[in-house]
Amino acid sequence: MSEVTIALDAMGGDNAPHELVRGAVDASGGGIRVLLVGDESVLRAELDSNGRSAADVEIVHAPQVVGSSEDGARAVRAKPGSSVAVACRLVGEGEAQAVMSAGHTGAMLAACTLHLRRVPGVMRPGIAVVMPSSRGPVVLLDAGANAEARPEHYPQFALMGRLFARDVLGLADPRVGLLSIGEEAGRGSELVQAAHSLLEDTPGFIGNVEGRDIPRGLADVVVTDGFTGNVALKLYEGAAGFLFTEVRDAVQATLAGRIGALLARRSLRRVRDRLDPDTYGGAYLLGVRGLAVIGHGNAGSRGIANAVRLAARGAREGLVAQFAGALAGEAAAQPPAA
Secondary structure, eight states: OOOEEEEEETTOSTTTTHHHHHHHHHHOBTTEEEEEEEOHHHHHHHHHHTTOOOTTEEEEEOOBOOOTTSOHHHHHHHOTTBHHHHHHHHHHTTSOSEEEEOSOHHHHHHHHHHHTOBOTTOSSOEEEEEEOOTTSOEEEEOSSSOSSOOTTHHHHHHHHHHHHHHHTSOOSSOOEEEEOSSSSTTOSOHHHHHHHHHHTTSTTEEEEEOTTHHHHTSOSEEEOOHHHHHHHHHHHHHHHHHHHHHHHHHHTSSHHHHHHHHHTHHHHHHHHHHHOHHHHOEEEEETBSSEEEEEOTTOOHHHHHHHHHHHHHHHHTTHHHHHHHHHHHHHHHSOOOO
16 A cells, blocks of 8 residues: 555544644655545645645545534534544545544544444444553553443453454463452452453453553453543553653752753653653554544644554554454354353
8 A cells, every 4th residue: 555545533632723734744745645624714724824734635624523512423413514524434435544533532433433334243343542561562442432331342342452462563362351440350340240251261361450450561451441441541641641740850850860861861751752642642443444543632743643643554554454354253263152
């Protein structure tokens, strides 16, 4: 695939459209073409006012916007001309190979389900976020697509997360943990206990893990419902930012600390980049028949650019086709339920 076209919801997110436009221009070129989807007059003025232009950036007019306070599913159906709906439709119609949005997560999920459809056999799509740990990357699934889940969704989240860890992250035999309040099988809510029973005989399952086990890397894949997963993700990101700020302020408090920080500057930058959500850019929405990336709502231009690159990388690697094939193969290989 020589050139990849990414449809970007340019009106979605806390910093739209300014940071979205900057990020799109930064990511464009080198085989990446970006379609800025949104109000044409607003986006054109944004490009002109910043003096930024790129041959690989085009504008696709979408006159409507889904607000952060709206019900996502209802808004997508009521506003077919919204930027998120049009961006997803461009992928569904083959005009783009991937869609990226940092806007309303519920609207993005609804638009993807409507215009891209689910992979056959998938009950609920899930957001797979890659988080850093002391032992390497950890996949958290679901990180916000489904606020509520049923026990039967968990084995499928585990399967999707394990395939993602294996085929995208290159982990040969991913370990799967169920997020709970204790490692014993009988701990947790009724939902978690029921999910544990269904997960017991699935490949790679190691049992319950606690929130503190995520940064320890005790599991390669951690499954939970979208509400709990999103809370865990935001706490993780907030704690990382807080700790890095505390360390920076501490080393700058004294002359010796400043000298030490200067000598360790490269190492500190590597730590910062490893913990910064903008480094990853976004998360894949797994389980739909088109490539979709959900970015951080407060992402700056760097995060948007990296999310666009993440979408382009997934499109070039044929992630959706590989994932659908692997999912079907794994499901066929598993014994039927009793």
